[in-house]
Amino acid sequence: MSAFSDSLGVSASGLKAQSHRLRIVAENVANTDTPGYRRKTVAFSEAIERSGLAQVTVDKVALDRRAGEQIFDPGHPLADASGHYTGSNVDLIVEIADAREAQRSYEANLKMFDQARQMSSGLMDLLRK
Numbered sequence: 001m002s003a004f005s006d007s008l009g010v011s012a013s014g015l016k017a018q019s020h021r022l023r024i025v026a027e028n029v030a031n032t033d034t035p036g037y038r039r040k041t042v043a044f045s046e047a048i049e050r051s052g053l054a055q056v057t058v059d060k061v062a063l064d065r066r067a068g069e070q071i072f073d074p075g076h077p078l079a080d081a082s083g084h085y086t087g088s089n090v091d092l093i094v095e096i097a098d099a100r101e102a103q104r105s106y107e108a109n110l111k112m113f114d115q116a117r118q119m120s121s122g123l124m125d126l127l128r129k
Contacts, residue, residue, distance in 0.1 A: 004123075006053050007116040013055035014109035017044055020058050021102040028090050029099075035071075035078050037088035039064035039095075064089055 021042045031037040045059035066089045074083030 004116055004120045008113060010053065010055055011109045011113040011116065013047075013057065015106060015113065017056040017058055018102045018106040018109065022099060022106070024061060025095050025099045025102060029092065029095050032088055032090045032092060032095075034088055035076075036068060036086050037090065038068070039066075039088070039090045 024040050024042050028039050041062050041064055043059040043062065044056055046054045047057045048054050068086040068089040070084045071087045072084050073079055076085050078085040
């Protein structure tokens with residue numbers, strides 16, 4: 001029975017990690033037009049438990065080092081003497097691609113979780129007979 005709970009744990013860790021990634025992507029999209037906002041990125045790592053089972057964990061959330069777009073708007077409150085201010089460095093195309101990748105990874109982990117659950121349920125049905 002341990003293998004079933006192990007597989008559920010692995011897929012649950014993947015679900016949690018991709019959920020966190022989707023949350024960060026949503027923050028980035030929401031702040032696309034926020035002046036000075038820096039895009040956040042998520043790094044994953046592998047955590048090995050005492051049982052030797054590897055699970056996915058969120059290692060760290062970091063800020064993208066790219067410079068923000070320089071926008072010319074002399075009337076903006078954040079504009080400098082030359083009339084420019086720094087916009088965000090969020091690229092919506094990149095965020096959409098990240099969101100799709102995270103969504104597909106989430107769905108794959110969910111399918112694995114469901115398969116393990118169905119196998120466990122099938123085993124219980126066989127043992128009852």
